[in-house]
Amino acid sequence: MAGGAYVVIALSFALAGGIVGRMKGSSFWLWFLISGVVPGIGLLTALLYRFDRDELRRECPRCGRICKLHDAVCVGCGTDLEFPETAIAGDAGGMGSAPAAR
Numbered sequence: 666m667a668g669g670a671y672v673v674i675a676l677s678f679a680l681a682g683g684i685v686g687r688m689k690g691s692s693f694w695l696w697f698l699i700s701g702v703v704p705g706i707g708l709l710t711a712l713l714y715r716f717d718r719d720e721l722r723r724e725c726p727r728c729g730r731i732c733k734l735h736d737a738v739c740v741g742c743g744t745d746l747e748f749p750e751t752a753i754a755g756d757a758g759g760m761g762s763a764p765a766a767r
C-alpha cells in the first residue's frame with residue numbers, strides 16, 4: 666500500500682512541522698497543516714521561517730524606517746547600519762526578552 670506509506674510520511678512531517686511552528690511561537694495546527702499538505706517543503710518553511718513577532722527591530726537613524734535588527738543595510742535608504750545599542754521589540758507587545766534593549 667503505497668498510499669498508506671505516504672500518509673505515515675505526511676503525518677510525520679506534519680507533526681515535526683507543527684512542533685517547529687509551535688516552538689517558534691506560531692500555531693501548531695497551522696504548521697501541522699502546511700507540513701502535512703506539502704511534506705518536506707512545509708517542514709523546511711517552518712524551520713527557515715523567521716516569525717515576525719520574535720524579531721527585534723530598530724529604527725534607521727537616517728530615514729526612521731523600522732528595520733530588522735540583523736539587517737546590515739537599511740532597506741529604505743541604503744544606509745549602513747551599525748549594530749544598535751537599543752532594539753525595538755517586535756509586535757509581541759514587549760513580552761519577549763530583548764537582550765539588546767536592556
Ligand SMILES: [Zn+2]
Pocket residue numbers: 725726727728729730739740741742743744
Ligand atoms: Zn534608512
